[in-house]
Amino acid sequence: MKKPLKIELAPGVMDAVPEEDREELMAAIKEAFADFDPADPPGVPIVWIESGVTECPRCGALLNEPHAVSMPDKHLVYDCTGCDGVFAHPVQ
Ligand SMILES: [Zn+2]
Numbered sequence: 001m002k003k004p005l006k007i008e009l010a011p012g013v014m015d016a017v018p019e020e021d022r023e024e025l026m027a028a029i030k031e032a033f034a035d036f037d038p039a040d041p042p043g044v045p046i047v048w049i050e051s052g053v054t055e056c057p058r059c060g061a062l063l064n065e066p067h068a069v070s071m072p073d074k075h076l077v078y079d080c081t082g083c084d085g086v087f088a089h090p091v092q
Contacts (some may be wrong), residue, residue, distance in 0.1 A: 007033060008071045046077070049087045056080040056087070063087060 007029060012084055014022050023039025047057065069077045074091040 013072060045086070047085060047087045049078070049089050051076075051089050053087070053089075056082055056085055058085050059083045 007026070009029075014025075017025055024045060055061065056063055059080065059082040061080055063078035063080055066078045067075035067086070068091065069075050075088045076091055077086060077088045079086055
C-alpha cells in the first residue's frame with residue numbers, strides 16, 4: 001500500500017504566492033513528487049562537497065564554474081566536466 005504523501009515546505013516559501021494560488025501550487029508539488037522513490041530519486045543526485053573544492057570527487061576532473069541556486073538556502077552548484085556529477089555546497 002502506498003503511504004500518503006506528506007510534504008513540508010520551508011517556512012516562508014508560500015509567502016510569495018497569492019493565497020488563492022497556494023492550493024493549486026501544493027497540488028502541483030504533490031504531483032511532482034507522487035512517483036518519488038526515496039531509494040531511487042529522479043534526476044541526478046547532488047553530492048555535497050566542501051567549499052573550495054575544484055576537482056570532482058568522483059572522477060578527478062575539474063568542476064565547472066559554480067552557479068548559485070536557491071533551494072531555499074543559497075547553494076553554489078558545480079557541474080563536473082568529466083562525468084555527469086552535480087556537486088554543491090551552501091554559500092557561506
Ligand atoms: Zn566527475
